[in-house]
Amino acid sequence: MSAKESKPNLSDSQVSEISKRLYGLTASIIRSLPSYDDQNFYVAPSEGGEYVLKVMNSADSHNIALIELQTHSMNFLHQRGLPAQTAFPTLTGQLMSLEEIDCGFGMQKYLVRLLAYLPGTTISKITCSPRILYDVGKMAATLDTVLLQLEHPNLSAFQRENFIWNLTSVPLLNQYLHVMDGDPAQKVVKAVIEQYQIQVMPKLPLFRKCINHGDFNDHNLLVKPDGPSKYKISGILDFGDMSCGYFIFELAITIMYMMIENPNPVDVGGPLVAGWESVFPLNEAERDSLYLLVLCRFCQSLVLARHAVIQQPENEEYLMITARTGVQHLSRLWELGKEYVERVWSQSAAQFSQP
Numbered sequence: 001m002s003a004k005e006s007k008p009n010l011s012d013s014q015v016s017e018i019s020k021r022l023y024g025l026t027a028s029i030i031r032s033l034p035s036y037d038d039q040n041f042y043v044a045p046s047e048g049g050e051y052v053l054k055v056m057n058s059a060d061s062h063n064i065a066l067i068e069l070q071t072h073s074m075n076f077l078h079q080r081g082l083p084a085q086t087a088f089p090t091l092t093g094q095l096m097s098l099e100e101i102d103c104g105f106g107m108q109k110y111l112v113r114l115l116a117y118l119p120g121t122t123i124s125k126i127t128c129s130p131r132i133l134y135d136v137g138k139m140a141a142t143l144d145t146v147l148l149q150l151e152h153p154n155l156s157a158f159q160r161e162n163f164i165w166n167l168t169s170v171p172l173l174n175q176y177l178h179v180m181d182g183d184p185a186q187k188v189v190k191a192v193i194e195q196y197q198i199q200v201m202p203k204l205p206l207f208r209k210c211i212n213h214g215d216f217n218d219h220n221l222l223v224k225p226d227g228p229s230k231y232k233i234s235g236i237l238d239f240g241d242m243s244c245g246y247f248i249f250e251l252a253i254t255i256m257y258m259m260i261e262n263p264n265p266v267d268v269g270g271p272l273v274a275g276w277e278s279v280f281p282l283n284e285a286e287r288d289s290l291y292l293l294v295l296c297r298f299c300q301s302l303v304l305a306r307h308a309v310i311q312q313p314e315n316e317e318y319l320m321i322t323a324r325t326g327v328q329h330l331s332r333l334w335e336l337g338k339e340y341v342e343r344v345w346s347q348s349a350a351q352f353s354q355p
Contacts, residue, residue: 137275270348
């Protein structure tokens with residue numbers, strides 16, 4: 001089955017029927033929300049409240065244990081004071097329902113969940129001050145630290161072998177590199193993958209393990225005003241890339257995504273590192289690998305976005321959000337080099353020693 005056929009394509013009337021049958025909600029407003037390979041709808045029912053109806057793609061819908069664990073993790077974090085999106089039970093008390101639906105590709109099974117609609121603006125739409133970047137770093141580290149306490153009978157479902165978005169899977173990008181044929185950035189991507197194998201892989205045993213959110217990006221973080229010119233984090237979305245990994249992976253992923261819309265991307269790392277280390281100080285191996293891991297995430301994003309566009313050309317605008325500026329950022333960071341970038345980050349982080 002192609003990725004195009006795997007992605008659900010429900011109509012508003014199908015969403016309305018599911019909302020009523022599963023949750024007893026009469027949808028008065030239904031609006032499509034952007035998504036990578038699932039389908040998300042904003043639903044405002046006449047009974048009151050605001051929700052997101054999330055329909056998983058048919059490929060991921062087969063992995064019920066993993067989705068159940070992600071949903072449990074969201075609620076676990078919310079109960080411990082983090083602004084994570086949470087799931088609501090169906091009329092029969094289930095946190096998700098496997099539905100057989102025809103989206104134009106014949107009857108297929110899709111996992112459906114009703115999630116809280118969180119207030120706020122995605123962080124991609126604001127000008128990020130060093131202070132909000134510090135808070136983002138602190139929140140990412142807090143999330144991974146809290147998840148160390150997570151208990152669940154199916155916790156092993158997060159050990160997603162060869163999960164392409166995990167930073168341990170960087171060498172797997174080689175099989176997709178053909179999508180960048182003719183692009184000068186392909187040379188940089190190849191070099192970064194090679195450096196990952198030489199510099200990072202030997203250090204993996206020195207990294208501290210955890211469960212990663214894995215997608216702490218500028219579209220998955222919501223903020224709301226906190227005073228005249230300040231913001232505070234009001235929501236954490238999309239737990240679909242959760243997997244077993246390392247603390248340093250989360251920080252690298254967060255830095256990379258916070259660079260995307262920033263006019264001075266190199267300056268992003270310092271405040272984020274400072275915020276992160278206020279919760280979880282890095283060890284020497286982790287600190288030494290951070291620059292390269294940020295570049296690795298850029299490579300994953302660029303290569304896999306191009307690959308996805310080939311399969312879903314109609315979704316190109318959304319799929320290429322990161323890739324459009326990502327190519328320039330990757331090339332620039334590579335050109336500046338590890339020593340220079342680390343010095344900028346270190347000097348900037350030092351300014352936050354007294355937050």
